Ligand SMILES: [Ca+2]
């Protein structure tokens with residue numbers, strides 16, 4: 001009986017850690033939103049790494065956040081993170097947002113950028129034009145950084161699961177140039193007139209990014 005109780009305890013601890021990998025409020029999934037290292041580490045369990053890690057962890061820190069990826073985490077070139085959100089309620093539209101961190105000396109001339117993947121669709125974002133006037137070194141190596149920014153996506157979608165990919169598209173090591181992310185929110189909706197194409201745009205949290213960063217001006221929202 002004692003052994004059974006121990007097995008039950010282990011199972012419940014495992015199950016608890018599994019279900020706490022993200023949380024759901026209404027029709028919204030919140031993922032990678034924990035602010036502590038231990039909390040984010042638990043949330044990162046379900047994220048699969050392709051391309052390898054430089055060290056033992058998927059997590060780094062930047063601008064006083066812990067994040068998935070970032071400085072010296074992925075083995076470049078072209079490592080990426082994947083997870084699948086399953087069990088989604090019936091819907092025809094997904095609103096998706098993620099906070100992105102650009103770190104160190106990304107090279108516009110080398111087409112350094114990051115990309116998001118939804119199902120089999122990949123959207124490339126922000127070929128990063130380094131102008132030499134970035135505000136300050138805030139994480140990673142001595143190269144300077146722009147502040148983290150949000151990316152917002154509206155996606156026509158009906159399946160009950162969504163494979164998601166976050167790609168870093170860099171040609172040099174991730175201790176030289178990298179990208180990380182956190183604070184994913186995924187909301188399912190049923191619209192009378194659902195979108196027919198994916199749309200996306202980024203907004204900053206106070207610092208105007210160079211317009212060359214993306215297809216949307218900083219004062220544009222979706
Ligand atoms: Ca590069």
Ligand SMILES: [Ca+2]
Pocket residue numbers: 103104137138139140141142143144145
């Ligand atoms: Ca830096």
